[in-house]
Amino acid sequence: MGRAAATLWVIGLTAAAAGCLAEPPGHLPSSIRVLYSKAARDSLGERVDVWFLLAREGNELRLTDEDAREVEPSFAAGPRRVFYVREEDGRSEIWSMDLGGGDERLELAGNGSLREPDVSPDGTRIAYTRISGGRSTVLVAMLDGSAGREVTTGSGSWSQPRWSPDGRRLVVVGGQGGTSRLHLVDPDGGEARPVTAGAAAAQADPEWSPDGTRVVFRQGEGAGAEIAVLTVDGGGPATVLTDNDVEDRAPAFSPSGERIVFVSRRPDGRPNLWVMDADGSDARSLTTVEEGEEAADPDWL
Numbered sequence: 299m300g301r302a303a304a305t306l307w308v309i310g311l312t313a314a315a316a317g318c319l320a321e322p323p324g325h326l327p328s329s330i331r332v333l334y335s336k337a338a339r340d341s342l343g344e345r346v347d348v349w350f351l352l353a354r355e356g357n358e359l360r361l362t363d364e365d366a367r368e369v370e371p372s373f374a375a376g377p378r379r380v381f382y383v384r385e386e387d388g389r390s391e392i393w394s395m396d397l398g399g400g401d402e403r404l405e406l407a408g409n410g411s412l413r414e415p416d417v418s419p420d421g422t423r424i425a426y427t428r429i430s431g432g433r434s435t436v437l438v439a440m441l442d443g444s445a446g447r448e449v450t451t452g453s454g455s456w457s458q459p460r461w462s463p464d465g466r467r468l469v470v471v472g473g474q475g476g477t478s479r480l481h482l483v484d485p486d487g488g489e490a491r492p493v494t495a496g497a498a499a500a501q502a503d504p505e506w507s508p509d510g511t512r513v514v515f516r517q518g519e520g521a522g523a524e525i526a527v528l529t530v531d532g533g534g535p536a537t538v539l540t541d542n543d544v545e546d547r548a549p550a551f552s553p554s555g556e557r558i559v560f561v562s563r564r565p566d567g568r569p570n571l572w573v574m575d576a577d578g579s580d581a582r583s584l585t586t587v588e589e590g591e592e593a594a595d596p597d598w599l
Contacts, residue, residue, distance in 0.1 A: 376421020
């Protein structure tokens with residue numbers, strides 16, 4: 299059996315990692331600071347670690363050394379911690395750590411598989427997905443795990459919650475049958491409302507713009523998946539930002555709103571991180587994974 303390892307990385311965070319790489323990626327702007335997970339497969343089994351990678355200098359620093367899969371990182375600005383999913387022995391739990399890779403804590407565990415953590419802008423609550431009995435639901439709890447409750451109603455499956463910058467809404471993915479679409483829901487619970495009417499292609503991987511007016515997301519599936527953006531309250535169709543015959547997915551706005559990081563299989567079919575301007579121009583590679591490796595789950599710091 300080959301080894302499958304998912305590793306969390308940070309691009310451009312701290313100078314503590316200086317001197318680890320010989321060849322810095324000089325084409326990357328120093329303002330890029332991105333968390334992501336990296337999967338690798340070899341003949342030795344499975345291993346997962348958390349890393350920092352400095353984009354400008356090309357330096358990297360391993361943060362964890364655990365025999366588990368650690369994926370879906372999300373930076374919480376309030377507590378200044380990284381929240382992520384740890385998969386081990388059939389469990390899927392939500393953990394956190396500080397930005398130096400220390401003070402690892404189990405944050406949420408329980409029945410079912412807990413995934414896709416996202417902490418509210420004020421740092422008091424956490425939204426996440428629970429998968430149990432073949433159905434996924436979105437829950438919101440206090441940051442200590444108390445007062446957890448489902449916020450989506452109906453019999454459909456819901457996932458991928460993301461807080462709006464003002465903390466008043468969540469964008470989620472799901473619906474009751476048919477094609478998955480973006481919806482808005484109150485974090486205290488209620489009816490999920492479609493962001494767009496009659497979307498023909500599947501929608502997933504939503505992330506808010508810093509000003510809370512737009513959501514960037516993946517439109518379509520497989521080789522037809524592209525990065526698109528829409529105005530949340532203005533109506534109208536989405537604007538497609540990429541146009542490739544390979545999969546583009548998992549976009550996220552930079553804190554300034556000027557750039558979007560995303561995962562693309564261009565040009566050789568391997569999933570790498572790419573970055574582009576918010577209008578879709580000036581797309582550049584951010585990582586170069588080796589054969590058997592995959593980059594995923596980007597989130598800006």
